[in-house]
Amino acid sequence: MGAAPEHAIEVTNVSKTFRLPHERRDSLKEHFLHPFTRTVYERQVALTGVSFAVRRHEFFGVIGPNGSGKSTLLKILAGIYRQDSGSVDVRGRLSPFIELGVGFNTELTARDNVRINATLLGLSKRQLDERFDAIVAFSELERFIDRKLKNFSSGMLLRLAYSIAIQAEFDILLLDEVLAVGDQSFQEKCFATFDSMRAAGKTIVIVTHDLAAVTRFCDRVLLLRDGSVEAVGEVRATVARYRAKHGDTDEIAVAARA
Amino acid sequence: METVAPDAGTRPAKGHALRHRVRTLHVMAAAEYKLKYSGSALGYVWSALKPLALFTMMYLVFGRVFKLGTISPYYAVGLLIGIVLFTFFADATLGGTYSLVSRESLLRKLVFPRTVIPTAATLTAAITFAVNTAVVALFIAWKGIVPRLDWLLIPLLLLELYVFVLGLSLILSALFVRFRDIAQVWELALQLIFYATPVIYPLSFLPPWAQSIEFVNPLTQVLQDIRALVFYDDPANVITATDALGPYGRLIPIAIVFATVAIGLLVFKHDEPWFAERV
Numbered sequence: 001m002g003a004a005p006e007h008a009i010e011v012t013n014v015s016k017t018f019r020l021p022h023e024r025r026d027s028l029k030e031h032f033l034h035p036f037t038r039t040v041y042e043r044q045v046a047l048t049g050v051s052f053a054v055r056r057h058e059f060f061g062v063i064g065p066n067g068s069g070k071s072t073l074l075k076i077l078a079g080i081y082r083q084d085s086g087s088v089d090v091r092g093r094l095s096p097f098i099e100l101g102v103g104f105n106t107e108l109t110a111r112d113n114v115r116i117n118a119t120l121l122g123l124s125k126r127q128l129d130e131r132f133d134a135i136v137a138f139s140e141l142e143r144f145i146d147r148k149l150k151n152f153s154s155g156m157l158l159r160l161a162y163s164i165a166i167q168a169e170f171d172i173l174l175l176d177e178v179l180a181v182g183d184q185s186f187q188e189k190c191f192a193t194f195d196s197m198r199a200a201g202k203t204i205v206i207v208t209h210d211l212a213a214v215t216r217f218c219d220r221v222l223l224l225r226d227g228s229v230e231a232v233g234e235v236r237a238t239v240a241r242y243r244a245k246h247g248d249t250d251e252i253a254v255a256a257r258a
Numbered sequence: 259m260e261t262v263a264p265d266a267g268t269r270p271a272k273g274h275a276l277r278h279r280v281r282t283l284h285v286m287a288a289a290e291y292k293l294k295y296s297g298s299a300l301g302y303v304w305s306a307l308k309p310l311a312l313f314t315m316m317y318l319v320f321g322r323v324f325k326l327g328t329i330s331p332y333y334a335v336g337l338l339i340g341i342v343l344f345t346f347f348a349d350a351t352l353g354g355t356y357s358l359v360s361r362e363s364l365l366r367k368l369v370f371p372r373t374v375i376p377t378a379a380t381l382t383a384a385i386t387f388a389v390n391t392a393v394v395a396l397f398i399a400w401k402g403i404v405p406r407l408d409w410l411l412i413p414l415l416l417l418e419l420y421v422f423v424l425g426l427s428l429i430l431s432a433l434f435v436r437f438r439d440i441a442q443v444w445e446l447a448l449q450l451i452f453y454a455t456p457v458i459y460p461l462s463f464l465p466p467w468a469q470s471i472e473f474v475n476p477l478t479q480v481l482q483d484i485r486a487l488v489f490y491d492d493p494a495n496v497i498t499a500t501d502a503l504g505p506y507g508r509l510i511p512i513a514i515v516f517a518t519v520a521i522g523l524l525v526f527k528h529d530e531p532w533f534a535e536r537v
Contacts, residue, residue, distance in 0.1 A: 018535060061405060075534065082531040096369040103364050106291060119285045120368060130366050205285050 007075060008090065009054040009170050014086035016047040016072055035052055046072040047227045053203055059198060061214040062207045064224035065246050070207045071176055073224065077205065078174050092171030092203065096122055099176050101161030105208040106150035110141060113149055114164055121168040131167045139163035155183050166193050172203045191217065209240050282374050287381035294382070305389040309345045313338050320458045329460060330495040336485050337399050340457035342390040347423060348448045350383035354427025355434050357446055360536045372530050376431040380424050398488060412484055419480045424516045428522030432529045435536050455481065461497040469502040479511035502532050
């Protein structure tokens with residue numbers, strides 16, 4: 001049995017447990033007396049029996065309280081973590097990144113960082129040469145392109161990172177917590193590109209706490225709780241269920257941080 | 259149901275994947291090299307200054323005070339070659355050791371071939387090495403040594419050393435993710451290897467059994483072969499692997515290079531799926 005053709009991603013019964021090293025050495029002496037004692041590990045269950053499918057050309061949201069396994073799930077979809085059991089079936093090219101600005105180095109100029117980041121995101125040299133101006137123009141950072149990133153504000157960093165990310169070649173975009181940051185006008189610009197990506201037939205999977213954005217953009221939503229699927233489906237009902245059960249505490253916490 | 263490797267979809271063609279890997283390597287190594295000297299006034303000059311300073315001190319102490327300089331007219335150039343090769347060996351393997359752990363955020367947020375990271379670290383050291391090679395070339399010219407056709411073997415020897423360093427970096431970087439003691443162990447090992455390699459003293463000072471032991475290390479074999487090629491009119495002062503280990507003596511260190519890379523790839527590939535959650 002393969003994935004149904006209308007599915008971009010099919011996740012079947014995926015489980016993941018982390019082994020976290022537990023520091024149990026009480027003294028320096030003990031450290032030297034037993035340098036090769038095996039560290040004790042604590043098992044932390046991150047996902048249990050998660051199954052769902054993302055349809056092609058869908059804008060799919062993943063929500064849930066902190067520690068519910070959202071990011072772990074996204075990393076498994078991307079192939080960054082390997083699941084202990086279950087299967088992940090992907091049809092189409094995945095975006096290779098799950099966060100914006102991966103590998104940005106604050107000691108280098110924006111120009112250097114665009115080159116490095118775009119390369120990490122899979123652009124060839126020719127593609128980069130062709131699209132460099134478009135990247136800079138979209139970010140509206142022309143004047144700062146030869147400035148080191150350490151002198152950029154977090155909003156400028158996000159604009160640069162997003163401008164590069166949308167130039168990457170992918171059929172399926174996986175993004176972790178991108179909607180919660182950035183200023184209002186740039187968020188609107190991002191949302192506009194989401195629409196054009198969708199029009200171009202791309203599939204987007206997004207992990208977020210921003211329930212307003214989820215309601216506005218997502219076609220369907222997956223609600224995770226303690227590593228299991230609590231609900232998956234229609235946006236309003238699922239978001240309402242999340243709000244009812246968990247309150248808005250997480251959303252408020254994120255808003256306070258941003 | 260068949261499990262499709264999650265990253266299978268991101269690589270449309272094999273040729274494209276290889277080209278992209280090479281480009282990623284190039285961009286990462288160049289950026290690292292740039293970063294190493296960003297903000298410093300002398301910048302790239304430091305690449306050459308460090309081994310030169312070390313060379314000057316060692317030449318004064320061992321060449322002059324201990325009079326090792328009197329045994330061969332080429333002691334000084336031979337010492338410089340030794341220091342430059344060892345500096346590359348140490349920089350590359352130590353940089354390789356830390357590479358995965360220091361690139362933690364890349365590992366956790368990006369899908370790409372993990373071998374690129376330790377390889378980029380060794381390439382950064384190779385760029386420094388290239389700068390140093392220019393300095394060595396100046397010394398050789400100043401000594402009035404005329405290049406010969408068989409010097410074309412030198413790049414091959416350097417390639418052998420690079421492959422050895424790459425294999426060690428694969429092993430060390432993967433082990434360092436699991437055991438953080440590895441960095442301490444390797445730093446100590448490097449100090450010991452420095453004295454177990456004929457950088458400052460001539461091999462002829464050692465008894466034959468000790469010479470044989472030193473030639474098990476490919477670094478010694480490469481260093482002595484390069485010295486023998488460069489100082490061709492003074493062959494008596496250069497002992498090579500064939501002198502110490504017999505006519506096929508070179509095969510032992512070369513076999514060790516291949517074994518190191520094979521073990522490196524095995525260890526690295528074995529641990530690769532778990533780097534992201536362990537770093």
